[in-house]
Amino acid sequence: MLTSLVMSMNSGGRRMHGDQRDLDGAACEYIDSLKMHLLDIVHAFYLEAIARLPTDALRRRLLRGVLVAGHCYGPLDPASNIILNAVWYDAVVPLPQHDDDVVGCRIEAVDILSSGPVVRVAHQSFVGLAALLRAAASDTPLSEHEAVEYLCHKRCDLSELLGSSPRTSSNNNAFAIAAEAAKHPEHAAIGTK
Numbered sequence: 001m002l003t004s005l006v007m008s009m010n011s012g013g014r015r016m017h018g019d020q021r022d023l024d025g026a027a028c029e030y031i032d033s034l035k036m037h038l039l040d041i042v043h044a045f046y047l048e049a050i051a052r053l054p055t056d057a058l059r060r061r062l063l064r065g066v067l068v069a070g071h072c073y074g075p076l077d078p079a080s081n082i083i084l085n086a087v088w089y090d091a092v093v094p095l096p097q098h099d100d101d102v103v104g105c106r107i108e109a110v111d112i113l114s115s116g117p118v119v120r121v122a123h124q125s126f127v128g129l130a131a132l133l134r135a136a137a138s139d140t141p142l143s144e145h146e147a148v149e150y151l152c153h154k155r156c157d158l159s160e161l162l163g164s165s166p167r168t169s170s171n172n173n174a175f176a177i178a179a180e181a182a183k184h185p186e187h188a189a190i191g192t193k
Contacts, residue, residue, distance in 0.1 A: 034148050035126070041156050042122040042129075045072050049082035065089040067117045069185055072125040073132045073178050075163065078156050082125075092186055128182030129156055135174035136161065 049070065053062055065086030074081035130147045136158070142150070154161070179190035 028145065031145050031148050034152050038126055038129075038148065038151055038156060039119075039122055042072055042078070042125050043118060045078040045082060045125075045156070046070070046118055046122060048079040049086075052079065052083060061090050061095060062086050064095065067121055069093075070121065071128050071179070071182055071184060072156065073128045073158065073182070074175070075159060077159050078125075089186065092189065124182040124184075126151075126156075128178040128184070129158065131181035132174055132178035133158060133161075135177040 046066065049066060050063075053066075062083075065088075066082060069089035070082040070086035072078035072081050072085075074084060076084060129151055130144065133147045133150060134142050134144075175190050176187065179187035184190060
């Protein structure tokens, strides 16, 4: 199913050995511009996710989870995945009790207003999305170009694609591959049952 969708979107590409496209190694301004567009989309998902959080939770715990491990890939829509991953991270790696002032543990609103942490986590999310898509399409390998075009077409929302396939160990493996590619701080725990 995924392969036919991607192939219908990319029907004009030059083919190489079998079904493999000769696109991954070439510098392409078109794909670079799509990647920048996708990063803008992912950044907007972070703003949406932060807007959905209750103010108290945002200040105390979940903001850390959003900035450290709130990646937008997963079984839900991207903004919901950010919240889900942030809540999961907070449950798995809670802040030490009464250590809010420990360096690295306290995150203020200024951290989210600064572009650095959000750009970093948005980029990591994008890398994870592309890895998840390529891993989920393991029956027919996708080039980076095909993955980027598909993510643009779907506005980074893989919930329909992932929801249409049964929960299997290969799905879990795809999530583990995405988490590792995105440098998730607890990537070894992602995709496990």
